[in-house]
Amino acid sequence: MLYYLVFLVSSAIILCFLGILPYIWTDILISAVYVLVICWITNKLFAKLFKASYNPESTLITALILALILGPDLIILTVAGVSAIASKYLLAWKGRHIFNPAAFGAVFCYFTLNYGATWWIGSLETLPFIFLGSILILRKIKRFQLAGIFFILTLILSTIRSAEFGLNTSYFFDLFYFLVPPILFFNSVMLIEPLTSPYKFRHQAIYAVIVAGAYYFYGTIPLEIPLELALLTGNVFAYIVNGSFRKVLTLKSVKKESADVISFSFRVPDKFKFEPGQFLEWTLAHKNPDSRGVRRFFTIASSPTEDEIILASRFADKSSSFKEALKSLRTGDQIIGSNLAGEFTLPSDPSKKFVFTSERRKLCFIAGGIGITPFRSMAEYLIDKDQKRDIILLYSNKTEKDIIFRDVFEKAGWKNIYVNTDIDGYIDEELIKNKVPDYKDRHFYLSGPPSMVDAFADLLSKMGIPGNQIRTDFFPGYN
Ligand SMILES: Cc1cc2nc3c(=O)[nH]c(=O)nc-3n(C[C@H](O)[C@H](O)[C@H](O)COP(=O)(O)OP(=O)(O)OC[C@H]3O[C@@H](n4cnc5c(N)ncnc54)[C@H](O)[C@@H]3O)c2cc1C
Known part of the structure; x- marks a missing residue:
């Protein structure tokens, strides 16, 4: 996201320099640097005051969004920057901020200085850059559904509103010129922000409808900030449905599982409930964090x-x-686990009476490297609950020495196929047909780096497995 925003600011500066955008390029440059400094200083002060750890990248992202949606007025940028960053600390509950900081900064500016966002970056001239960046971002964070619902609903609702005044060709030109570019920018940069939008797919769809509906509603009353206000409304919904889960976890022990995998065992805090396959957001404050x-x-x-x-x-x-910092943790050290989430979980126990037929399907798990972690959780759970399920595990690693948690999978009694790419090659169609002959009857769970998961999802769909029989879990961040 940071690289995308830097790319947009740079593109805008070049377009201004070439006279393609009607602004002065030095104004854009100076305002971007200025708001970065303001946000950086404000964040440092609040972090010190609240003794909080912080992500330096998110401060830079907030600053660049403000530079791209507000005009180059230094007073406005100061008020927006300070209020945006302050909202992360002051409008937070149980360690989680409620509102998208940049949207909050823009709304605050409107109510204090009577100056709303101009969304100047959203124009026909910048559309190719925004479009390209949107595709890359949405692909990376897998939020096409959320962005797509919002985008289509917004176009439909805007057309309905304009229909009252009669639709003509100039309406469609205006739509494309004035609405599509800022909406695409908003969609891929602000709407999908992970910390202030829902984690679950079904909540994301409702969130998209709420933000689009609120945008339509606020557009009917005389406020000039419908988009920003609509997002804040959606943020409240996201906060409620995400829950405010936050636990301090104390390290019990550390174990080397293989040459490059280490496992960390923490004490279970009180009232901690989760489902096998779910994940946490882990916060570890440390000195001089990298980008x-x-x-x-x-x-x-x-x-x-x-x-x-x-x-x-x-x-x-x-x-x-x-x-x-994680590697240097010692017994008794603490880390924060928050935002418990994840839908990469087991289907209901098929031996129960009231279970959908689709939930009764046999399962096939495919894991690449460290993507095995959710399956370890599920295996141990089924062992402890004495539940028997028909599961085939295809577990790919570079070498045999890289296999971890083997004892648990053996104990679970699944059909475990260990594929070591150094001698066996990669898992392919032939191997799946060979080892999983009844593959058409199975529900597939794919977990590992995004490129691997995408490749298997494509392969399975080519093999005739419908999308609703495939679940995915992506582990981004590895090269
Ligand atoms: C839902 C979910 C669940 C996940 N579960 C797990 C899990 O159980 N186990 C797990 O290991 N991961 C998991 N991940 C992935 C995890 O969140 C990290 O993205 C991943 O471990 C990479 O960590 P890292 O960024 O610290 O990079 P590292 O692991 O330290 O490095 C990865 C690569 O990036 C390079 N690199 C490191 N730092 C930088 C830098 N500052 N700039 C440029 N390159 C750099 C390294 O040289 C290396 O090649 C999960 C992710 C998600 C979204």
Whole structure:
């Protein structure tokens, strides 16, 4: 996201310099640098005051969004920047901020200075850059459904509103010129922001409808900030449905699982409930965090039936500062686990009476490397609950030595196929047909790096497996 925004600011500066955009290029440059400095200083002060750890990248992202949607007025940028960053600390409950900071800053500016966002970056001239960036961002964070629903609904509702005054060709030109570019920017940068939008797919669809509906509604009353206000309305819904889960976890022990995988076992905090396959957002404050920041998502590799919370991760030769800090944790040290979420979970127990036929399907799990963590949680859970399920596990690693949690999978009694790419090659159609002859009757769960998961989802759909028989879990961040 940061690279995308830097790319947009740079493109805008060049377009201004070439006279394609009607602004002065130095104004854009100065305002972007200025708001970055304002947000940076404000964040440092609040972080110190609240003794909070923070992600430096998110401050820069907020600043650049403000530079791209507000005009180059330094007073406005100061008020917007300070209020946006302050909202992250002051309008937060149980460690989680409620509102999208940039949208809040813009709304605050409107009510204090009577100056709303101009969304100047959204224009026909910048549309190719916005479009390209939107596709890349939405592809990366897998939120096409959310963005798509909002985009289509907004176009329909705007057309309905304009129909009252009669539709003509100039309406469609206006739509394309004035609405589509800012909406695409809003969609891919603000609407989908992970911390202030819902985690679950079904909540995301409702959230998209709420924001689109609120945008339509606020457009009917004389307020000039319908988009920003609509987003804040949606943020409240997201906050409610996401819940405000936050636990302090204390390290019990550390175990080396393979040459590059380490597992960390934490004490189970009180009243901690989760489903096998779910994940947490882990925050580890440390000195001089790199640009990747102090937060990461990790699956809970243990089962709810165990007396420990396990985080297992792969460590590269040159790790991020987060991973270095994780590696240096000692027994008794603490880390924060928040935002429990995830729908990569087991279907209902098929031996129960009232279960949908689709939930009774046999399962096939495909894991690549560290993508095995949710399956460890499920295996241990089924063992402890004494539930028998028809499961085939295809688990791919570079070498035999990279296989982790083997004992748990053997104990679970699944049909486990270990594929070591150094000698067996990759899992392909032939291997699936060979090892999973009844593959058409199975529900597939795919977990690993995004490129691997995408490749298997494509392969399975070519093999005739419908999309509703495929679930995916992506582990981004690995090269
Ligand atoms: C829902 C979900 C569940 C997940 N579950 C797990 C899990 O159970 N276990 C797990 O290990 N991961 C999991 N992940 C992925 C995890 O969140 C991290 O993205 C991943 O571990 C990479 O961590 P890292 O960014 O610290 O990079 P590292 O692992 O330290 O490094 C990965 C690569 O990036 C390079 N790199 C490191 N830092 C930088 C930098 N500052 N700039 C440029 N390159 C750099 C490294 O050299 C290396 O090649 C999950 C992700 C999601 C979304």
